[in-house]
Amino acid sequence: MTRSILITGCSSGIGHHCAHALHARGWNVLATCRKPEDAERLRAEGLSCGVLDLSDADSITAGLSWALDQTGGTLDALFNNGAFGLPGAVEDLPTDGLREIFETNFFGWHDLTRQVIPVMRAQGHGRIVQNSSVLGFITYKWRAAYVSTKFALEGLTDTMRLELKDSGIHVVLIEPGPVTSKIRENARSHFERWIDWENSALSDLYRDTLLKRLYEDKDKPDAFELPPEAVAKKLIHALESGRPRPRYYVTVPTYFMGAMKRLLPTRALDWLIDKG
16 A cells, blocks of 8 residues: 655755655655645645644644545654744844744644644554754754754654654654755744844854855855755655664764764863854
8 A cells, every 4th residue: 555644844945855755756745835835836746735834733733634634544654844943142032932933843743743643553553753953962053942942852752752662653853964955044034033133242243154144155055965865865764664763864964963972071062063
């Protein structure tokens, strides 16, 4: 039988590529996007696509209901992927801005996953794959909001993996480093909405570093950046292996920082991260 997978955040980047890659491998891909116009575009590309906004509880329930209608009530896999960034220093990050990013990047994933688990329990199997980040176990300046959601996701996922060990449901983390996507471009509107950088004590640093990265270097790839195919390769293994790994690293920076976190004391690791 054709295996089915629900993927969130398919409008561009990792989600878009993984949806097409799995569709090409014969999976019944239930792609979802936050905006109806993006869902329509993906349908024109040949994908089955619905609307699912991770910041809206009703949309999450409706999006899952749509996916289950396509499969007759079963679901072999869930790939939680939809997320955004909110760059800015911790002292300039309004609490409401932090709440907003948690709604999409963490609480929405949790809500959707909790609704999927009973479906997978009833059928006796399933795969839940969480697209985390190297920033799920290593921090970086100006990234506190995004880092916080990914650190929380890693703790939630590790706990869920232990709790579902004997259920037939495998729980997996994918931890990419720099991967080509629109996350930097999409972060600008959130930065402009929430961060009053001009009145910050760090305004000169914003001007010399973060603003250049967000606006002037918008098309400049990061060091060791890989295309989304690198994530798709690990996702395919996580979905199709008889015994998937608990976590998959993607890109050289993730492997390097994973090793450094194990080997270095905190002060030395802080020094290394500060040097970039």
